[in-house]
Amino acid sequence: MSPLRIAAIAARALMRNKLRSFLTMLGVIIGVGAVIAMTAIGAGASARVQATFEGMGSNMLVIMSGSSQQGGARGGAGTQPTLTWTDLDAIRALPSVRLAAPSLQRPAQVMGEGQNWGTTIQGTTPELFDIRNWKIARGRFFDEDDERLGTKVAVLGNTVVQNLFGPYESPVGQVIRVGQVPFEVIGVAAPKGQTGFGQDQDDVVLIPARTFRAKLQGGLQQFIAGTVVVSATSAADAAPAQAQVEELLRARHRIASGNPDDFRVRNLSEIASAQQEGARTMTSLLAGIALVSLVVGGIGIMNIMLVSVTERTREIGLRMAVGAKPRSILTQFLVEAVALSVAGGIVGTAAGLGAAAWLVARFGWPMLVQPQIILAAVAFSAVVGVVFGMWPALQASRLDPIQALRYE
Amino acid sequence: MALIELRDVTKVYDAGDVQVRALGGVSLDVETGESIAIMGASGSGKSTLMNVLGCLDRPTSGSYRLAGEDVGALDRNRLAEIRNRTLGFVFQSFNLLARTSALENVELPLLYSGASAVDRRRRALGALDRVGLADRAHHHPSQLSGGQQQRVAIARALVGEPRIILADEPTGNLDSRTSLDVMSLLQALGDSGITVVLVTHEPDISAFASRVVEMRDGLVRSDTRRPALRAVPAPVLVPVAAPPAEVSR
Numbered sequence: 001m002s003p004l005r006i007a008a009i010a011a012r013a014l015m016r017n018k019l020r021s022f023l024t025m026l027g028v029i030i031g032v033g034a035v036i037a038m039t040a041i042g043a044g045a046s047a048r049v050q051a052t053f054e055g056m057g058s059n060m061l062v063i064m065s066g067s068s069q070q071g072g073a074r075g076g077a078g079t080q081p082t083l084t085w086t087d088l089d090a091i092r093a094l095p096s097v098r099l100a101a102p103s104l105q106r107p108a109q110v111m112g113e114g115q116n117w118g119t120t121i122q123g124t125t126p127e128l129f130d131i132r133n134w135k136i137a138r139g140r141f142f143d144e145d146d147e148r149l150g151t152k153v154a155v156l157g158n159t160v161v162q163n164l165f166g167p168y169e170s171p172v173g174q175v176i177r178v179g180q181v182p183f184e185v186i187g188v189a190a191p192k193g194q195t196g197f198g199q200d201q202d203d204v205v206l207i208p209a210r211t212f213r214a215k216l217q218g219g220l221q222q223f224i225a226g227t228v229v230v231s232a233t234s235a236a237d238a239a240p241a242q243a244q245v246e247e248l249l250r251a252r253h254r255i256a257s258g259n260p261d262d263f264r265v266r267n268l269s270e271i272a273s274a275q276q277e278g279a280r281t282m283t284s285l286l287a288g289i290a291l292v293s294l295v296v297g298g299i300g301i302m303n304i305m306l307v308s309v310t311e312r313t314r315e316i317g318l319r320m321a322v323g324a325k326p327r328s329i330l331t332q333f334l335v336e337a338v339a340l341s342v343a344g345g346i347v348g349t350a351a352g353l354g355a356a357a358w359l360v361a362r363f364g365w366p367m368l369v370q371p372q373i374i375l376a377a378v379a380f381s382a383v384v385g386v387v388f389g390m391w392p393a394l395q396a397s398r399l400d401p402i403q404a405l406r407y408e
Numbered sequence: 409m410a411l412i413e414l415r416d417v418t419k420v421y422d423a424g425d426v427q428v429r430a431l432g433g434v435s436l437d438v439e440t441g442e443s444i445a446i447m448g449a450s451g452s453g454k455s456t457l458m459n460v461l462g463c464l465d466r467p468t469s470g471s472y473r474l475a476g477e478d479v480g481a482l483d484r485n486r487l488a489e490i491r492n493r494t495l496g497f498v499f500q501s502f503n504l505l506a507r508t509s510a511l512e513n514v515e516l517p518l519l520y521s522g523a524s525a526v527d528r529r530r531r532a533l534g535a536l537d538r539v540g541l542a543d544r545a546h547h548h549p550s551q552l553s554g555g556q557q558q559r560v561a562i563a564r565a566l567v568g569e570p571r572i573i574l575a576d577e578p579t580g581n582l583d584s585r586t587s588l589d590v591m592s593l594l595q596a597l598g599d600s601g602i603t604v605v606l607v608t609h610e611p612d613i614s615a616f617a618s619r620v621v622e623m624r625d626g627l628v629r630s631d632t633r634r635p636a637l638r639a640v641p642a643p644v645l646v647p648v649a650a651p652p653a654e655v656s657r
Contacts, residue, residue, distance in 0.1 A: 009519060016507045318503045321464065322517040322564070323492020325485045401464050405503065 003335075006328065010335040013312075021340060024304040027297025028344030028384065029351055032377045034290035036352025039373045041359060042283025044366030049275045059098075059232040059269050060131065061242055063091070063249075065224070066262035081223035082253065082262045088228055090248055096241035098233045101128035104212045104226035110205055111177045112164030119160050121178060121205050123212020123226070131231040132192075139172040139187030142208050150210035154183040157202035158191040176205075181215045183207060238269040291380075297344065298384035305337050305392035316396050317404025330397035337389020338382055345381030349374050409476060410437035411571065411603055412461065417470035419456050419626075430456040432626035433470065438605065440571070443598040443636065445606040445614035448623035455576070457623065458607045462495055462574045463487045475571065492521050496565030498594075500577035502557045504549040510536060510560045511545040517568045535563040539593060555586030562593055572603045579613055591616045592639035 014021045065082040091100045104123035109116055129141050142153050165171045171185045192201040217225050232241035242265050249263050360367045419431040431453050438444055448454040459465040463479055472480045504513045514532040536542050539559040549557050565573050579587035598604045606617055614620050618636040622629045
């Protein structure tokens with residue numbers, strides 16, 4: 001007998017008892033719905049974490065110069081300038097490094113039109129905007145020419161704009177002063193919000209590195225008085241880039257093997273992947289709970305199929321009497337169970353997507369629908385149908401036709 | 409060679425510690441086209457004999473040859489095929505599938521014989537027409553009278569063009585008037601060359617068969633041939649050979 005024909009027989013049998021078929025499916029509907037909704041929300045949360053870290057800068061390494069040592073007191077990372085501008089050029093030439101930019105920072109009091117604000121002045125090169133995914137809100141970023149000529153221009157973070165100019169006035173074209181040095185405001189960066197550690201990324205004034213060195217920084221000009229921010233060519237390249245930078249700097253600084261580095265490299269993509277790992281674990285946990293409910297739904301199917309086999313004993317006897325082989329009966333009941341569970345899986349998918357969409361609308365949770373999860377959930381519900389339908393179907397196929405026909 | 413050949417058939421059931429001897433050595437030949445009534449009180453072994461004849465049960469010992477084939481040794485699958493192709497069953501309680509149209513009920517044996525959907529429909533409509541119920545094809549059993557339900561069951565029994573129809577107390581649930589209808593239908597099938605085996609405990613019903621086998625305690629007590637009583641009134645019958653290609657709904 002062809003599978004198609006058996007499927008038709010099974011479909012007819014299910015249609016004969018629509019309410020029961022629906023109630024039986026309900027367990028699977030809820031199970032699959034829960035899987036779909038949970039994973040959609042979990043994946044959404046994971047994607048949001050990823051987006052947060054991408055906002056901080058993607059595949060980012062931070063290189064800090066070494067520790068100063070005076071007598072017995074060691075000053076901590078960054079206190080002894082060891083990174084030079086030629087180091088930076090060499091880093092930019094590394095294969096795994098996409099971009100590198102200096103980050104020279106100092107706190108300063110900034111004066112605007114009748115207001116002043118204590119913030120951080122950051123001297124850098126145009127690469128930083130790309131590395132850290134800064135977007136411009138108004139005006140423009142400074143460019144290579146500004147860096148080369150050391151022009152006195154500034155790009156303000158949103159927090160600085162709010163405190164110096166208020167929400168209504170446009171700062172572009174205005175002049176601010178840092179100490180005695182006037183800077184023309186040429187742009188406002190789009191707000192980035194807080195970092196994962198609660199630091200306000202918008203409370204900053206960005207100026208060209210050369211200007212920073214000439215006007216604000218004193219002392220040794222050959223060293224970078226700050227850190228170097230590096231973007232690896234991809235997330236997978238972050239670790240190789242770190243190794244290459246370390247090797248390069250040890251060679252350039254002539255550090256004998258066995259001696260400690262005079263710099264430190266921090267890999268921020270590791271933090272991002274740790275956070276994502278956490279979100280993923282949460283998703284698996286939720287999906288696990290949802291899978292349990294799917295198994296419970298499968299037990300519901302087995303229960304109803306057993307009742308159905310008992311109730312339809314005479315029908316089975318009759319089918320055998322008119323020529324149904326045990327295998328045909330087995331297949332029919334198995335197909336009924338699988339049809340119930342797969343139909344439940346499909347309805348459950350729709351219900352799960354609906355529930356997820358509702359939660360998104362209601363609570364503003366992020367949601368990410370993964371097609372492979374939908375396929376897996378429907379496939380798993382089919383497996384549930386086979387596993388839990390097998391025993392009732394075997395019971396049916398092993399009935400003795402004489403006794404089945406006489407069954408009251 | 410007879411269509412049905414039973415030789416010293418015994419059937420013993422294990423009922424826990426006790427062994428029940430339902431058939432104690434039955435030998436019986438039935439020729440093609442015969443109409444035979446098996447009679448006996450309950451416990452006489454007539455139902456067991458019916459089950460063996462219907463290939464629903466295998467004899468404990470002895471041989472059963474059906475159309476030349478030794479069916480005593482066949483497995484469940486092969487027996488299912490023989491039931492499907494060679495035999496048709498009519499039961500006391502009709503055994504129609506509820507919430508299923510008369511047409512689909514009649515199609516049931518063809519589902520297991522591999523006939524195409526078009527073929528199934530055509531043959532099922534033809535069989536319903538033979539029992540005079542072509543206009544009830546889309547009625548459910550609950551919408552049919554007892555006599556009509558049994559006629560649907562007869563249509564189901566003959567749709568696979570069997571050589572033998574086994575009727576187990578076919579009139580047991582019917583009043584005497586509809587009993588006559590059903591018996592005349594079975595007689596007409598017998599006239600068309602199908603072998604009819606009737607199991608009954610009512611002498612009134614066995615009178616419509618041309619041969620009566622009486623069973624007692626698992627053995628054949630008497631085997632009598634005599635002219636059968638004609639069951640009238642006969643319902644309208646259409647010849648076997650010409651099932652209409654299209655039946656009006």
